Amino acid sequence: MKSWEQNIRKVEPYVPGEQPQEQNIIKLNTNENPYPPSPGVYEVQKSIDVNRFALYPDPSAGKLVRKLEQYYGLEEGQVFVGVGSDDVLSMAFLTFFNSDKPILFPDITYSFYPVWADVYRIPYECPPLDENFHIRPEDYKRENGGVVIANPNAPTSIGMGLQEIEEIIKANQDVIVIVDEAYVDFGGETALPLLEKYENLLVIRTYSKSRSLAGMRIGFAMGNKRLIRAMMDVKESINSYTMTQESIEIGAASLEDEDYFQENLQKVIATRQRCKSELEKRGFFVLDSRTNFLFARHETVSGEILFEELRKKKIYVRHFGGERIKEYLRITIGTDEQMNQFLCAIDEIIESL
């Protein structure tokens, strides 16, 4: 190793689902929304003044932040926005987890959590999910430097009740508890009502799933003003201008079309429920999803084989390697037509084996 290499930070990066540039793929592997963004987004895009690209955007992303505060009935200073919820989560890890004690998150959850912990050198421990892939609140009642819970959890798709979430927060009032609600709009129970009661609670959301705006990179955190101020201070110590002016404008516009938003959610949920039954008919065990994806294993065919065979048919789903979940596929809910093609492909694969 050359001497200049010695001080390079050692990391093991997160591996996102593939983003194939090829056309004609049925892409059910990164939990994107199959429906387009709301009509208001098209309006904003049409009216953007390209001359303005020469200027820096508003570093506080004020227009988007104010709109989010309004939408969620919060006070000024309770929302932090970033470049997708990954940026927001990463900033929260860096801002709040500076204890020598380990932070806690489940053994099976969003696989970026251990990556952030590693890159920022935060110790962590991972209480295992129970045999039904449920989070056990009692596992989070030991000394720690912070807690992170995805609710609904990924890749399991399972939602946790508000009472259980409160049990965890209540037992951890000396540290920051992050509830990652990336998928909550698809039928989860939000911890937002607890914000008034617990000043150590941070709720994190994204535009990438329910709002069909993965491409615009918008995520946000909601919490008490002291927490949000601390995150802004850290963000302003890293990059003054994170959001393009366009993301700010489009993010704000997306909150206006509530009817479109709700219809879109209902469509995804209906397709999910139908697809779950269809999979069950085909010999799959499917967890009860509160998200825009299903987590399912077949009674006889291995997860890896299904993943590979689907891929050959240009249908991309996600497969994880961990011991407890390697027989499962994580299948994003697409349009009804896409899911029909997916189910046909499953039939063909199973028949051919």
Place this chain on the structure above:
Amino acid sequence: MKSWEQNIRKVEPYVPGEQPQEQNIIKLNTNENPYPPSPGVYEVQKSIDVNRFALYPDPSAGKLVRKLEQYYGLEEGQVFVGVGSDDVLSMAFLTFFNSDKPILFPDITYSFYPVWADVYRIPYECPPLDENFHIRPEDYKRENGGVVIANPNAPTSIGMGLQEIEEIIKANQDVIVIVDEAYVDFGGETALPLLEKYENLLVIRTYSKSRSLAGMRIGFAMGNKRLIRAMMDVKESINSYTMTQESIEIGAASLEDEDYFQENLQKVIATRQRCKSELEKRGFFVLDSRTNFLFARHETVSGEILFEELRKKKIYVRHFGGERIKEYLRITIGTDEQMNQFLCAIDEIIESL
């Protein structure tokens, strides 16, 4: 202090120049380009497919990266892109400066450097510029954990010759040397020819100044593949998708219009030279600028008074508080018309005192 507050990271954020939302401001305070982005940018913006916003962008920003490699005659794997050069610089600090020895950068330079060092807990020392605000290469020939040089330097506007830059890199082959070339297109000497010779060199650039695209948040680093891979690993340990698809497309398109780019640069340089003479006629001492701004002090009127009086006339320039530079103003080069208005305002202020 509540117990959950104890582990919040302590930082002192960077303070960017104001981004007034008010209209009718002559904005010469954040070194933006007064001319619009290139014609190709308008084309891309018009042809953007909004439906695509529902999908994640290419996490590797491949299209933009390949174009930059081509443009600068580099090999595949020699370019890293990020959300403005601040994102890229921050990522470089986190990736490369993990030694116990202090990194070195000048006492008067981009004021974000000490902020990144603080947030990532990197020790640093700041050799003072000489009495003419020049960097002395000999100051960088002591034990250190890395070196950062802005060339041309900010806010001084002064450029350093390639020989002196090489002297610094040559003396520091055991650590990473970052040359921050945010302003180099306006007449500086680039360290790019040294990339083949020194594998510990990282050159960082931005689209925010010379390419009139501050709003799209695009910056990049160039270096040997090992360095770029290390930065990508760290970036992928923080946020998979940092650049919107639009920034990727627009960044690539901007590199096509070379004539427009060069004309634009020449206009800014011509206005800068004219404005320098005009200021000198008015009793200013103006440093020799290789950037799109001037750093100037008046022989009798204080920097703070000039800053405040200009502000009252809705002309925003930048003023820094440090002992050695508090009599100076940093004045971004606007259009000729804007600079005429600026010079008129200066006349009025000086007359009225």
